[in-house]
Amino acid sequence: MAVLAPAVAAVRVAVRRALVGLPGSGPVLVACSGGADSLALAAATAFVAPRLGRAAGLVTVDHGLQTGSAERAAAVARWAERTGLGPVESVRVRVAGRPGGPEAAAREARYQALAEAGRRYGASALLTGHTRDDQAETVLLALARGAGPRGLAGMPPRRDLSGVPLLRPLLDVSREQTRRACAALGLTPWEDPHNVDPSYARARVRSDVLPVLVAALGPGVLDNLARTARLVAADTAVLDDLAADALAAARVPTGGPAGARAEAGGDGPGAGGAAGGRPDGGGLVVAVLAGLAPAVRTRVLHAWAREVGAPAAALSYRHVAALDALVTDWRGQGAVHLPGALRVTRRDGHLVPA
Template sequence: MAPLAPPVAAVRLAVRRALAGLPGAGPVLVACSGGADSLALAAATAFVAPRLGRRAGLVTVDHGLQPGSAERAEGVARWAAESGLDPVEVVPVTVAGRPGGPEAAAREARYAALVAAARRHDAAGVLLGHTRDDQAETVLLALARGAGPRGLSGMPPRRELDGVPLLRPLLDVSRDDTREACAALGLTPWADPHNVDPAYARSRVRADLLPALVEALGPGVVGNLARTARLLAADTAALDDLAAAALTEVRAAEGGLSVDGLAALPAAVRTRVLHAWARELGAPPAALSHRHVAALDALVTDWHGQGPAHLPGGLPVRRQAGRLTT
């Protein structure tokens, strides 16, 4: 028997770790575009899941944005069925007319389709093929936006979307490993032209910025950026726990939040409290920005009789009788 190629072993080990202890008896579904990352993930899941007593299926989303996308999706589905994955679904989605730019609209449509598929099959989770390189790109994009620790935390290995667990087993696996795993298994990945289209910021980071950083600073920069995301994610989770407790403590009996209680909090905790409270008040999370939280914070730390701070959705928050209130 030929020895197992190290990249194949690396991807299988990552999947095994992600599935170990996953609650629920339902299948896991792999989101697979046919690219190297998701194809290597799907092949590894088809091998690992049955050995853990778990069914594994596949969902491929057809965004309809490129000629031949439906045929590509059907090809992925045929390969999945031949590989023993079950259930297998092709889900067409409509991207046009959704809010945001084309990347955001496609992502929203894709995740909505994946969540719906998981519910149809009572899936224990959906596996996504983001790699260590994707994580590094996410950190660089967050830096360019001036994001805080939450943005710099990158993509979590696990989160829930509308009650459906989303798992990213490959965040410690390189993109080169997924390509080499496909080659070792005789798989031919699909090359998404969007990944090299300079119209997209992530494509420019992938094609130009990250390779330039590797050339200037060495190949370890990719792993270092990903490790930065992990460290910041842990710090952010701890601060979020502190903020959740602090929000309870600073609630005023008359309603709203106590200014004195807020002022006594460290800035990193106070701004998280204000952000969480703003969401409680009904501010849309996608529209709630640093600017809005800073305006709330100024009512506490830079009070000089100014008028109310206005949150997204037309929500005014004012300082009155020692409280922040609406």
């Protein structure tokens, strides 16, 4: 009796944990580039899903950024069909003209294509092959950017992608394990040249930074970085729940005092702010905001800024800090400018879109 390779077993166990109890009867779709991580994930899903009574398919995205990308995508699709995955689809996307750098633009195009495929096939979930190593890289990049807890929380094991659950079953599996799994299964992964291109920050972290950390601190540093992401994510979830309640409490009440007097602290005259009680960008009561703990208040302001139309990708720490100053350091300053050509001002004890 053949002995199952430990790496193959590790990937299959991770996939099984992600799929057991998954609601819905639709297929699960693996996002597969042909690299070792997603190839090992697709092979494991093809084995595990049918044993759980679940159909499993595959979507490969051709970004059109490299010579031969269409042929590679077609080869991945053919392998998936031979392996018994279905539905199988190769999707060509357009990256040029999207906002952000090439890495961000490609990621946006890829996730948009995956979400559309998920909806098209009524998928119960989309699966991606992000590993523990990817999580460690994400935490280091967040540290380098000066990101807050949300950035340090790394990639969540589950999130909503335009109405389709996105699962990352391999966040506790190492990249080396996925390579060993492919070798044990006789699979030849595609080596993406972007992964070693020094023009990409993640590639530099992967090739230069992480090896130095491992050499200096030991191989456990990767597990520790990934564990840090899990711990911070748990704390962040609690703070987000508190902030959601606080945001509801801070909204200008419906039928509130439209002609409230200016505060002694110097709020200028105005109409009292916003259409009250709305979840779509109505005003916030400064007195309520001022009574919140800073970690909760800044989350409230961040969420509210998105409600009034500020693009989440462009909303930064300095924007939230400027909104916070309207609450905690009021000196009669002018409006705060937010991404999306938006302005927020303080009038009659309220923060309101100007």
